[in-house]
Amino acid sequence: MLVLKNSGQTSLKYIEVKDLNSWKTRNIDLRDYDTVAFDELDDDVWVLVPGYLKPAYEAINKQSKLLEELIGSDNIYNGIQTSANNIYIHTASKEDETYVYFSKDGKTWKVEKTLTRPYFKTSSGSDNLNSYRPFKPNSFVIYPYLKTTSGIEFVRMDKLKAEFPFMHEYLMAYREALSDPKRDIKPTPETDSEWYRFGRHQSLDKCDVPSKIIVGVLSQGNKYAIDYYGTLISSGGTAGYCMITLPDEFPYSVYYVQALLNSKYLEWYSSLIGEVFRGGYIARGTKVLKRLPIRTIDFTKIEEKNLHDQISATQKDLIRIQGEIDTNRSDHRVTDPLQREFDLKKTELNQALVRLYGLSDMDDQIPLISKMYEAN
Known part of the structure; x- marks a missing residue:
């Protein structure tokens, strides 16, 4: 709902309604509002954050770098066409x-x-x-x-x-x-015998790398997979895929980056800067991925390095365990203990991420996107 005044303004107030009945009866805490000055807005996506979540949003930004600043804009790209x-x-x-x-x-x-x-x-x-x-x-x-x-x-x-x-x-x-x-082949073929070119030449020189993260553009989370096969994928609006390649000599583990991208923190952040569809599906194309904040690590500090390594190792273990579950899907005597091990490791990962961001009481306020939209 948009409420306008017929007079000049320098700012707007924003509130996200969590409970319709409370909103109707005006049972609203002032901290639920956020005041946004017009000079903070630009022609790009407006990032509007409820007042009670603004401290968490700012804390995440303060300890992070945008993904494109960390790895380079060219390392975030679309699939083939x-x-x-x-x-x-x-x-x-x-x-x-x-x-x-x-x-x-x-x-x-x-x-x-x-x-x-x-x-x-x-x-x-x-x-x-x-x-x-x-x-x-x-x-x-x-x-x-x-x-x-x-x-x-x-x-x-x-x-x-x-x-x-x-x-x-x-x-x-x-x-x-x-x-x-x-x-409509682009660039336009130089001769009449080039009719079997791909429609677009994009990404052909980027896919053949030792490892990359493949991202499902429209998803409810859990759509960041690590490819070691030099696999090609297709782009195509919200139905396609994007890719993320880490630079050579990059200090961060690909599993660390994957774990952060898949975390509740960046799922929530994606919902703020991306387009959210019914059911909690978030469109996270290259434009959104480039703007996601990655928690930086000071590798000279042993505590931070150890936390980075723990998150990486736990994420890698989760992938291994899920692979064993998939392989033995028909044998519950094998999969039941594996599922318990997976759940335990998932808890360990979440606890490590809580320590990484250090948001204290603010951490519990960050919404799970799947829960926010499950009724829709």
């Missing part, structure tokens, strides 16, 4: 050292493995993307590019035909569909 996923992305029926085999349109194909890359296709099963599940690609993508000393280079038609005849045969079978002007 083929503009023809039904032609490029497949599930392998089998593979050997040289070829990948798959079926499409009632025909079995084989293509040279060199021109493929592992790919993750959205899944709702036991292989779904989850912060506490070992990540594995579940499909592959046709990839008409090669990594050279000059970077990622498109495999041109003469080379494709001479050195990759099976891939050439497959792509030629779908030339008409791939040549459709609606694919």
Whole structure:
């Protein structure tokens, strides 16, 4: 609800209604309000925080750096865009050292493995993307590019035909569909024989790294998985994925960054600067990820370093345990004690995060986003 006055103002008052009946009867504490000066607002997203949560918000900011400042803006990026996923992305029926085999349109194909890359296709099963599940690609993508000393280079038609005849045969079978002007290939192809390029060239040189965090753009949390397979993923508005790569010689563990991104602190922060949909789904694209505050560590202080290492080790243990649970899903004699171990480790992680942020009584006031929106 927006209440306006027909007179000049220099600030606004903001309140977040937690209990509708209390609000109707004006049973409201003054500390629930926050006063925001207009000169604190800009053309970007307005971050409006209830008054009682403002101290926690400011405390988190004070001890943190924005993710983009910590790792560099270029290390937070979108996935690939083929503009023809039904032609490029497949599930392998089998593979050997040289070829990948798959079926499409009632025909079995084989293509040279060199021109493929592992790919993750959205899944709702036991292989779904989850912060506490070992990540594995579940499909592959046709990839008409090669990594050279000059970077990622498109495999041109003469080379494709001479050195990759099976891939050439497959792509030629779908030339008409791939040549459709609606694919709108960017940058614009230099010749008429480049119709099998991806729709966009973005991120091709960034995905082939030893490790990266893959982020589900629209999620209710627990959507930060660590990839060690050089997996490609697709962007595409709220339905796609983003990626985070840590720089070389970076002192922070990838598990530490993952644990913080997945914590209640940054879930809440994401809800403040991102778009929240019904059911507590938060859109966290690259714009939101870049602005998330990462608690910095003074590695010269043994207590802080130990806390960083504990959080990293516990997060890694949780992923290992969840992997064992998934492997033994049908045997409760195995999974029941594993689940108890997982729950204990999760409690240990939460306690370590409480110590990390040191918010004291303010910590309990930070809302769990899943609880805030569960009735909606």
